Amino acid sequence: MSFITRITLFILCLAAVASHIPSSASASFINSPSYQMNSREEKKVYRIAGEKHLPPFSYVNKSGKFTGFSVELFRSISEEEGVEFQFYPMNFYEAEQALKAGKVDAVMGMKYSAEQSERFQFSESYFTMADVLVVPKEATEDIKNLTDLREKTIVMQEEPAAFDLLLNVRRVEFQLALNPRDAFHFLLMKRADAFLTNKWTAEFYLKQSGEQANYQVLEHIGIPSDFAVAVRPGETKLLSLINDSLAKMQTNGDYQLLYSQWFGLYPDGRLKEMRNWIIVLTILIGCAVAVLIFTYLWNKRLQKEVAKRTTALAEANDQLEIQQRAISEAHAFKTQIIHHMYYGILTFDDSLKLTSINERAKMMLGLKDRKQVEIEDVIRQPHIADIVRHYEDFEDNRDKQIFSEEVELELNRERRFILCRLIPLYEENGKKNGCLLTLADRSEAKMLEEKLANQEKMRALGQLVAGVAHEIRNPLTSMKTFVDLLPKKYEDPAFRQELVKYVPEALKRMNTIVESLLDYARPRHPQKQRIRVAAFINSVTAIIEPTLKKNHIHLELDIDEKLDIICDPDQLKQVMLNLLLNALDAMEEEPQKHLTIKAEPQGKAGAIQVMDSGIGMDKESVSHIFEPFYTTKPHGVGLGLALCYQWVKENNGDMRVETEKEKGTTFTVTLPVA
Template identity: 60%
Template sequence: MYVRFRLIYLFLCFSLLLVFAPFTTTSIVGHAKQTKAKEGKKVYKIAGEQHLAPFSFINEKGEFTGFSVALFDYIAANEDVEFEYIPMDLYQATDALQKGEVDAIMGMKYSAEQSARFAFSESYFTMADAVIIPNESASKVKTLTDLREKTIVMQEEPVSFDLLLNVRRVDFLLALNPEDALQFLFMGRADAYLSNKWTAEYYLEKAGKQTEYKVLDHLSVPSEFAVAVNPGDTELLSLINRSLNHMEASGEYQQLYNEWFTSGTDEQLKQLKNWIVCLIVLITLTFAVLYMTYIWNKRLQREVVKRTSALAVANEKLEVQRRAISDANAFKTQIINHMYYGILTFDESFQLTSMNQSARQMLHLSDRKAVQTDDILEQPLIRRILHTYEHMWDKKMELLKDEIEIEHEGQTQFFLYRLIPLYEERGQMNGYLLTLADRSEARILEEKLATQEKMRALGQLVAGVAHEIRNPLTSMKMFIDLLPRKYEDSVFREELLKHVPEALHRMNRIVENLLDYARPKYPKKKMFAVEPFFQSLEAIIQPTLRKKGIQLHLKIESGMMLYSDPDQMKQVMLNLMLNAVDAMENRSEKVLSIEAKTDQAIGVIRVSDTGCGMEKEEISHILEPFYTTKDHGVGLGLTLCYQWVKENNGEMNIESVKGQGTTFSLELPTEVEGGER
């Protein structure tokens, strides 16, 4: 055992030695170190971009180096010439070449525009421009068209510029060189940077931001790197092309490429590290498995002892739990029997399974007599509920609820019921739950409160109507006072016959509409026209609106019909309009707008005001009984309105903005619904 551990230890030491041992490699060409030219050699001035790493750049030692520089060092040695390298920005280099200040530019992208001015050598590198973009935006860019509405920073060069011109609504930000362009991206002055992949990765790594940005190198077309010379310099162009072909044929170009872009030594080192890591992990896992097996065997022995003793304890606890469940069932039974609501449960075939004491009292069943399913199903209340459920079954309703009116021994009772299906854990239905609530006393109280709320609103209307009636009464009194003296006057008689009947008709119309509102109402649904409905409302509310200085805007769809109780709807509309009057009491702009139209077989009525509006918290409570924001209100007006709308199979929605106004939207049926007459 000791020998085995020692062999493993020696192997690990040898592996770690291999990981951290230095590897050396030889380069076929050195960097752009300038040597003194021999006598008689021809000297060429070669311009190169000073920020285009790793192709041509000035390193930390101040030396001008890079792949392109190394390539030209090889050409110089092969052709027995000397190159004088002049680092500068691209726009400076093209200007210098045109003026004849330099003989060539290395590492220049070929384009049709540039080929009209310069002669290009054979391509010695092919690449595609990449888009450098922050990580959070990279997922949104799949093609160049996804760069719309963005600002792209780039070096001023025809190839890249022509590529982005094909993308609409792109803003350009030009930089003198790639390093400056990346600084614009780092400062947030641009959304993305367009450059070649190698240069971008070099400066991202140099800035320590390679993890913050994504390099997308699949979005553009490839372009060729070549050497640009003046069109007449065929000697230099021929020299360069000849050397490039020789390097390709001899394999020296590939060696130079591997040295700058794919380090073979690093790949071997990486593979070796991976193998060693895998071996260490495998050995660790083996020892871990052996150790865990030993620990598991020990634990298993302890667990057997523990389980044996725990089994005895579990038996004792099981007995305690059985007694607790029995007590809980008795406790639950007492709670259910003393609940205010009546509760009945049925199986899937509507056979009675349980019933509490409240349900017995509501159904007038004896406490002593055992109740059978047939006794329950014969009850008028249960019979009506099940009859309704049978007709609604085809609608696949998960919840059936409604209020039912029942006559018992000459008294009217109101019951609110809910019938819901019950499901097992696996989702299979196994019965029904029926809850009953006796609302007879609540109904009586609601009717009393509704009458009180109506009387309050009626008092507010009467104040306006009294003012409106006083005017025609004054004119009639004036005619009556003048009648004895001017009876013979024909002009007076004509005026009398003209104004007095009109005043009487006007007062009669107001009083009749007011009486319609005041008398008791019961739901009696029928089809009625909306235009005359709002004309009668206008006659009632107009005196109050004029007194308060409120403008009324009516916009009623011609020929619109509704199927509801017109009397209840009149009460709802008057309550909403009076609420709007109160809301605009202290407002400078007082406009009450009512719009009625048909939308997909639904009648929509919108009542809008320019009042004080409500907060979201107020809107969530505004329909609750006895909730009010008025000093003189009882908080039932909107509650009753909502109840009447629901009784007519409608919906009421509220939209309000504090300080801007409120809109109540009513949705009512426009035709007789199925099952109604």
């Protein structure tokens, strides 16, 4: 027989069993009586006693009402049978004595035992339960069954059934209480190690006292006992009435309803629930069989697909190995490139711990012979340590990308000039997670720069000498000519008039050239102070305002009123006047004459721009405008812009020019802000 056939037969058997389980509703309908007695000739009064501290079976509630499952059960019997029950709440031992003396007719909720059956007659059981133990939670490891009660003290209500149970346990001590409530209080007062009672009463008192978290209920300790009604011997009429009523209530469902109100789901309801669960389980097993069949068929198909995919995976694995080898070779290649680069490279993590260093960096820092380099070895040079500490100045964004500084180090008794560049490294979210430090040895470049600077000085000196010679030669030639003709034409009045006219002009020009040359060669030390740019520009423009009006030049000012700079005001005034006069000369022949002076902050510097709409300059002229004795004016000396450039540099500033032929010129002077 195949596996699938066995599963099918099992499902059919479960379905057959489920179909034969009767529900409580159907049993109630089949066993319900065809009629009920509608009236009684007269009501018989019976006195019923019950334990007043046995919740939830019989107890006096907070309102003083005697209630509980047993009480409500007998009230239902009295209504059904047309009799009257008078209830007397008392302790069990009092009820037993009252029953013996004939003061009551019956005691409800008494446990059946062989000893008690000799004294009283018992009805059919209307509730079955087993005793439980209530112990402190810290004692649950020591007490798990009856044998663990040796040498322990048990508090309980006096009951023959409970005594019979505990007499089998040797060396156990008893403490008797009048009722379950008092017994529970003895447990709370630590006068006993355990409390023996039924499950429902134990849970009631634990919940009422709020001690559920401190005590544990141990079930399956005692033997199940029957709750029944005890009457005096010979009281067969009352006993028959109770038994018949209990049977009717079991049949018509009243008992189940009352049971559910006090204890929850009735066992018959559990049976119905189990039947429903069997049906659900049958459906689930059927679905599982269907899934198994589908899985079997699908597995066959998957085997072919797996074989195909396995082949493809093997091919992909071969390709992956090839790629891994290529990546490894590429990594080794990149490592060789990094170690043999001209620049030194060091990387640090966010805590400035050295993570990598190439061979060039080791050589530049004098660490060539060390295999293991630590951060302490790198920052032993104070300049390098200061640069690395700038990492803390970088913020968690990409705005500030680099810090650069050239430092002078002494390695192996040799001075080296190293250009250091500190670059922050960022994660994808913009948070910095380390930095990169590059080292460039500029010692040879520095030496070449010094050689080129000397050559440039010599070239400039030669150009300066040539310019001076050229500028002085012309007036000297004129003076020599007059001196040579002086003996022959001294008596000629026209000659003397020409001599007086041209010789002083030549001497004046020579004196101007010499004074400008002295200013260029021996500039005075600038007297720097704080200057409010707006007021300074207004004072300068006031000097040339008449000239502007005479030449019909439109002046526009765009000055930041709060901009302050640091410089020598006299030198800056000479620079501004020179630039303005040059702008006037450039616009002399232009139809539209616009002169603009603009001043605004640019980072840590202040920028002053002089913009004109003049003829502009070509690229050739721009490359020479700051050289001495270079001029494009017919009567210029060529030292004005050279002196201006030198003065701006002496004030820690810079000057640049932007121009285009026939489109005007813009000179920009930048000086430190205050």
